[in-house]
Structure formats: C-alpha cells, structure tokens
Amino acid sequence: MSMTLMAQTPAVAGGGELNVYNWGEYINPDVLKKFEKDTGIKVNLSTYASNEEMLAKIQSGATGYDVVFPSVHMQDIMAKLDLLEKTDINQYEGFKNIDPSFLRAKSDPNGEYCLPYAWGTVGIFYNRKVLGKDVTGWKDLLATVKEKNLKITLLDDMREVLAVGLILNGYKVNSTDPEELQKAAATVTEMKPYVASFTYNSRPMVQAGDVAAAHFFVGAMVDVFGNEADLGYVIPEEGATMYQEDVCVLKSAPNKENAKKFLEFYTQPEVVALNVSQQTNGTANVPARTMTPEKIRDSKEINPPAETMTRLQIFEDLGAKIRVVDRVWTKVKTAE
Template identity: 80%
Template sequence: MRGTALSLAALVATAGMAGAAELNVYNWGEYINPEVLKKFEEETKIKVNLSTYSSNEEMLAKIQGGATGYDIVFPSVHMQDIMAKLDLLEKTDINKYEGFKNIDPSFLRAKSDPGGEYCLPYAWGSVGIFYNRKVLGKDVTGWKDLIETVKAKGLKFTLLDDMREVLAVGLILNGHKINSTDPAELQQAADTIIAMKPHVAAFTYDERPMVQAGDVAAGHAFVGAMIDVFGNEKDLGYVIPEEGATMYQEDICVLKSAPNKENAIKFLQFYTRPEIVALNVAQQTNGTANVPARQLTPEKIKNSKEINPPAETMGRLQIFEDLGPALRQVDRVWTRVKTAQ
C-alpha cells in the first residue's frame, strides 16, 4: 500500500511539474514570430503550445463556451474592455515590472485598464488597402480612387470578412465616426458598401495571396501586408486611405482561468524586452508601443510611413470601442450588407 501511495504521489508531482513547465498561448493566426516563442522556450524551459483564432468574437465565444487550458490571449482593445466587464482577465501588475518603462503610455488605450495593471500592449497598425499596381496600372490614394479605378477598368477587389472593419469603411466615406450607433448613419454606411459589391470579389481575410497573384487588383488589409510589399516593391503597395482608416491594437492578457498564471506573467515580462519585440516586428511588420524596440527594427520598417505613420496620418486613424448592446443593430446592418444581391 505504501508503495502505491508513493507512486501516486510521484505521479501527481510529475503532473504538477509538467503543468508548471507549459504555457498555452491563444493568438490570432500567424500573429507572432515563431522565433519569439522559440527564444522564450530556450530561456525559460517552458514549453509553449500555440492555438489560433481568426477574430475577437471567435476567441470570446470559445472562452465563454467553457474552453479551459488557455493562459494568454491577444484581444483588441475594445474586446479587452468587453472581457474585463465579463471578469475574464487576471490582474498581472505588469505595470510594476521594470521593463514596463519601455511602453509608450499613449498605447494604454483600454478604458478598463488605463494603468496597465492587467494587460501589456502587444502590437498595433492601420487597416488600409493592399494593391497590385501592375494590375491597377497606378498607385491608389484611398477608397474613392480605388473604386473609380476598378470601375473604369472592370477589375475587382476584396473586403475583409469583418463586420466592424467593413462598416467602418462605409462610415468613414460618409464622414462619420467608426463607433457610430446612429441608425441613419449605419444605414448610409451599409448603402455605400452595397454599392461596392459588384466590384467585390470576396469578403475574406485571405486577400494577400490573391493580390500578389493579380487575381484581384486590391484588398482591404492589415498593415502586416507590408511584408509582401517589401518582398516585391515594384508591383505591390499598401496605402492608408486619404479619407481616413481604422487602426487596431492588440494587448497580451492573462485569463482568470489560466492554469499556468506564473508562466503567463513570465511571458509578459519577457515581451517588455526591446530586442524580443524588435524580433517580432521584423517578421510581423506592424507597429509597437515599446519605444526602444522601434530603434532596433530593420531600417525599412523604422522608416516606413505605413508602419510608423507621421502625426498627421495618425490623426486620421480611429480605433474601435466596445459598443455594448448597440452592437446588435450593427450586426443587423451587417447582415443586410452580406445578403444584398
């Protein structure tokens, strides 16, 4: 009996050790440089398991649906506020960690976490137009220019399969704010997008290969498409529309249900290091809130007005907010856009 008890104790201890040596990361698809995770594993001996999602809503549904085992998530700012309301996030006190001094305070955008007690700013960027100038025969300056060009030449472009991003384009083109819940403004935005539909090849997140191949002239895209532009600057371009655009920002948050909280906080601390952030930015081609990291990024990224826009361009960028119950009417308008013939 004593031998059995010892064996059970040993098994429990081993299981505990195995749990302590893991970190379960739940992130957007391809939204982190694998080299960053590898470096974390090498330094800490903590095994990283990566799972991916394609939208904030998908991630939240999974967590609310009872999915357990995830430690870290990467919500957009408005989703962080929603998750905070739902009491899903762990207070990490990352703002008390020495490396937090590297963070530009203007990126503490979550209304629920103005001091950075819960989450760490991860990455940000604009949402604009990724285009094939060989197909278009020109550079484009914004949405109106793109639409006129594709109409004249009988070409097609793609829009993101994203309710708020697409309706934001319609709102911006009509001079409205992207967080508007005014029914008339939302209907006007929907009408604008529906008028584009004859020239829209698809609502998709997979626009980059389509634009690269010349299957479509352009795609509604995140600034991460700059990695493709750098690979073929002769044919490809990315522009923040002159009419204005959305910007995104994701933060690294630890779930209240995380089984490996200590390891999760170690990862947040690890990600305050400028050289780690610069390694990620070099592969992701997006912006960072980590000020010293910006100087460590490759020259092309550091000097890119698309990745690091000047103040005048920044003034034209808007970020999504949690709309609360009013989101339902946005959803209804989106259904109208998607089903319109």
C-alpha cells in the same frame, strides 16, 4: 525545447507549459522559441481568426488557454465579463519601455492587467501592375476598379467593413446612429459588384493579381517589401481604422505564473524588435522601434507621421448597441 503548433485544443496544463492563443500568424515563431530557450517553458500555440471567435471559444467553456491577444475594445468586453487576470505588469521594471499613450483600454488605464502588444492600420493592399497605378484611398481605388472592371476583396469583419462605409460618409467608426449606419451600409453595398469575396485570406490573391486590391492590415507590408515593383499598401486619404492588440492573461489560465513571465519577457526591446521584424506592425515599446530593420523603422505605412495619425480611429466597445450594427451588417452580407 520545441514549439508545438496546435489546431484547436490546448495541451493539458503542466508546470512547465504555456498555452498561447493568438491571431493566426500574429507572432514570430522565433519569439516563442526564444521564450522556450530562456525559460525552459514549453509553448503550445493555438490560433483564431477574429476577436469574436476567440471570445466565443472562451465563453463556451474552453479551458487550458493562458495568454490571449484581444483588440482594445475586446479587452474592455472581456474585462466586463470578468475573464481577465490582474497581472500588475505595470509594476515590472520593463514596463518603463511602454509608451503610455498605448494604454488605450478604458478598463485598464494603468496597465494593471494587460501589456500593449502591437498596433497598425487597416488600409488597402494593392497590385499596381493590375491597377496600372498607385492609389491614394478608397474613392480613387473604386473609381479605378469600376473603370477597368476589376475585383477587390473586403475583410470578413463586420466593424471593419462598416467602418469603411462610415468613413466615406464622414462619420465616426463607433457610430450607432441608425441613419448613419444605413448610409454606410448603402455605400458598401454599392461596392459589392466589384467585391470578389469577404475574406481574411486575400494576400495571395493580390500577389497573384487575381484581385486588384484588398481591404487589409498593414502586416501586408511584409509582402510589399518582398515585391516593391508590383505591390503597395496605402492608408486611405479619407481616413482609416487602427487596431491595437494587448497581451492578457485569462482568469481561467492554468499556468498563470508562466503567463506572467511571458508578459515580462515581452517587455524586452530586443524581443519586440524580433517580432516586429517579421510582423511589420507598429509597437508601443519605444526602445524596440530603433532596433527594427531600417525599412520598417522608416516606413510611413508602418510608422505613420503625426498628420496621418490624426486620421486614424480605433474601435470601442459598443455594449448592447452592437446589435444595431449586427443587423446592418447582415443586410450588407445578404444584399444582392
């Protein structure tokens, strides 16, 4: 069996197929190959860059996708829209491996629909050779960048970028208070002279030293492990967001049984450990944590201590109030 990488359109559904729709590079290809080998089910992988892109595609009537990987707040949104299939994955024996504290979706507190997939932090990926130092957080980074006239990148992500502004002003990342959001926007706008771009494609820029640092996910630890002399990743001392994606089956899935088999497959600790070893994310699968490479298992960036965990916040579905956030984001993006 071979894995078919697909750009946009899922393959025509067949009894022996599974159409996976995931974030770009967010799964170890060896995991999909193992699923194919173990089940005889052919996997077709399509990718997206954001929760919003994935939802828009599904809502626009795209059919054929079986499995998606929404962040927790997006899972809640999709549940409200009745887009998710009840899988009863929590009844499967392998579900005992899941740390219940990762059942974060308000729409699915018992894990009847989706399976926790991966989690991590959003912090600062930096080139210490360019900066001339290690950084401890946003204030430290910005002071250094201004002093040396360097450039950074920010994610092209409304909520993540405004979260930086909110955190630096001592507010909660799920705030919809107009005054708090305006202060957050002002903080981010003040950074703009030093922002080369809003992008998800910043890892090569940091590696090459084209920018001093990037607002990025802990998955950048894969680059840090490859060049520990020059590269670093830090969870900002001021606090940060954490993300968690879950594996969900779409109500419109043409291959529901195969999709459920994939969720069952992904409760296996050795499968999860195989994924984590390439992805450098945290996992809700408790036995898998001890099966990952030592560098990952002992990394305080990937598996933060309890004190750091208290400084992390996760996004929630803001409902109609998301419009307030969207207006503020538009101002940030268009500000000179």
